Amino acid sequence: MKKRHIACPECDLLLSIPALKHKQQALCPRCGGVLTRYYRHSQHKLLAFALTSAIFLLLSLKFPFLVFSSHGHTKELTLLQSMQAFGAAQYYLVSGVLFFSAIIIPALFISGITYVLWSFDRKKLLPFTASVLRLTLLLLPWNMAEIFLVGVFVSLIKVMTLAQVSLEMSFYSYVLFILNLAATLLYLDKYQLWCLYQIRLKHQNV
């Protein structure tokens, strides 16, 4: 990693980031914000975890998510059905927000990051790599998959006294998806990705 001048994105101070070793992070001397973290082979780990989480996300759409039984009523819910409840009650807006924040945005994020990393692995960059990377990073704060999972736990505790709820395949798959997504986010570093992009671009132009 070469020294490069940047401004701290949080306080605008001009600084240069020194060469970092494995697991080191660079902090802004003025505001203390984390500028970048460096992990050895981070782009390969990133790709591996992103692909794994994509597989688990797809699996969690297919099977039952929760099975709920009480007083002779049994109800099976898939992941998508658990988000459609608002839509069924004409609250399309809320339904859409939930659906986007817990499934669509994480899915778009995973596909975006996979596209960018795949592009970095080739001799010639794929078209729109910079735009895809930009949009992928823009989506990031709107991913609420882990919040959905906590919401599931809270509602389980709420109905535990009322009925029997059993966790099914899709639920475990979704938990694994969240764990892999968390690992992906751990290795995700804006600065490192843009550095890689510049290096790739330079190689291509030589």
Place this chain on the structure above:
Amino acid sequence: MSELWLTAKQNHQCQCHLCFALNSEDEPLCWQCGGTLHGVATKSIQQTLALLFTSVLLFIPANFLPMMTTTYLANQTDSTILGGVILLWQHQSYLVAVIIFMASIVIPVGKIIALIWLCYAVQFKQLRTSKSGHRLYRIIDFIGRWSMIDVYVVAILVAMIQMGSFMSIQPGVAAIAFSGLVITTMFAAKTFEPRLLWRHTE
């Protein structure tokens, strides 16, 4: 020490907030990623305050209208957010009550107050230490998404508990207002420019 510190703005540069590329000050779009460049002194404070005002307005229906309606043997009960928390507390589900109370009331209110204070501090240069203000901003930015929990909880309860005439749960209007509240406060935190907290030291 602070005389040695040079910011991008003082150097007549503007950094793209998405890709770290330094652009010259008068450039409208970033040369590397094509994103719009936002100089430090844009309309950040006005935008943040406008969004905060919207979220304060949304806070009223979110808390006074029912979040969900429970029908139990033909008896309908509406419950607001705070009503639900009190009910959970009475049923000895202390952990869940505390989680919902924190996520749906403490975090949004704290976030709105903190952002208003930060806007005030930037506008009137009341800030003695930029660092603590900045730390506050980071916490707000990180924690904001978690208010969404309650909407997810209601969504799952509504989907699960549909047992015909015996018992069913319907969502309430407050869910729309509350989702709107979370989204507007998140946008408010995003539009607030932390670089303004440091401007008086330069």
